[in-house]
Amino acid sequence: MSTSAPVALAKAATYDPAEILAAVRGCLGHQGGIRAWVKPGQRVLLKPNLLGGFPVERAVTTHPAVIRAVALLVREAGGEPWIGDSPGMGALDKVASRCGLEPVLAETGARLVDFSEAAEYPVPGHRVVPQLTLTRVLREVDVIISLPKLKTHGHLVMTGALKNQYGLIPGSLKSQWHFRLRQPEWMAALILDIDRVARPALAIMDAVVAMEGAGPSAGQPRPVGALLAGACLVSVDVVACQLIGLQPPQVPVLAAAASQQYGTTDPRKIEVLGGDWRSLRVPDFAPVPHLADVQRLVPLPAFVLRWIRRLWTARPRILPHCTQCGICAAGCPVKPTAIHPDRTGGGPQVEDHRCICCYCCHEFCPQHAIELRQSWLARRISLGRLADRATRWLS
């Protein structure tokens, strides 16, 4: 499991390769340098966020300049960099190409590995399942370095270091978990179980340009100007969420970590090296608009929370510029699919009674042609105000 450790912070205003390399080197320098984690001859898996084949400037995926810098440092330490992920949509080689990784692979000699082959792993101290099916690559590497992108997330409020490991689940198995674990808190528990198995040595987060609003794929790029690195993924996420104006209890994965006493979620107990994180805070960072405040209704019983959440939950709706590529339907974990982009002449394009609101379709759509439309109730009553009143009433 991740252990408590300091988080190093470095400023980086642009993705200039030299600036990023210096920033990553600076972050790691506070913690003993890359050689503290990588020994000569070790195979080192770099796990960026390669959700899909999105252009770099959309800020959906980890920037290639960050991946390049870490791969070069791994080489410097005598390690062998492997770069791998299981994209939510598309084959890894095509996704890597669209995400600007070809020059990185050529320059660093890193090996691109896909996660399609699976293996079974026991989960020590599990909370969801005693055994998980993850990529076989975990057995073939000596060290894992997670390279997340800081983004908002429709289902889990924020995606960072811990959530990035969801990509260790091979291919369509991810959809099956979405179907089985419909509540954010259940998915959060699974993500912690994945961390118990994978145990990355380090996370280096790309928050140079983050994503705000309708993340993790349809939001807007938002400069934050930071790189964060730390051996405790929980701590890295805690510092990251503070940069974008979230509190740890608002993020289901961090709320789960707090309840399981998994890592340190109290920001006051996390040492930040390399500068004051407050100087990089983006006070008006736009959150995912519809879910964050639900977490504040903590005093209510879980079944009431679920009922309220269902009433307020945003629903996917297909917009007119849909090209009917079918990616959303293919990725929908509900079988038969709950979304029907080809129903242009009648019948619901989204079957609300069957949709589990996992937002995979929204995440996968390459055209930004799916919006998450707030419910009638949510448009009239702010869940945040309701949460405030309920908390006051119950206290």
Ligand code: SF4
């Ligand atoms: S909504 Fe998006 S993913 Fe679905 S068919 Fe239309 S363009 Fe493709």
Ligand code: SF4
């Ligand atoms: S329609 Fe979209 S949000 Fe609903 S279950 Fe399918 S993929 Fe998930």
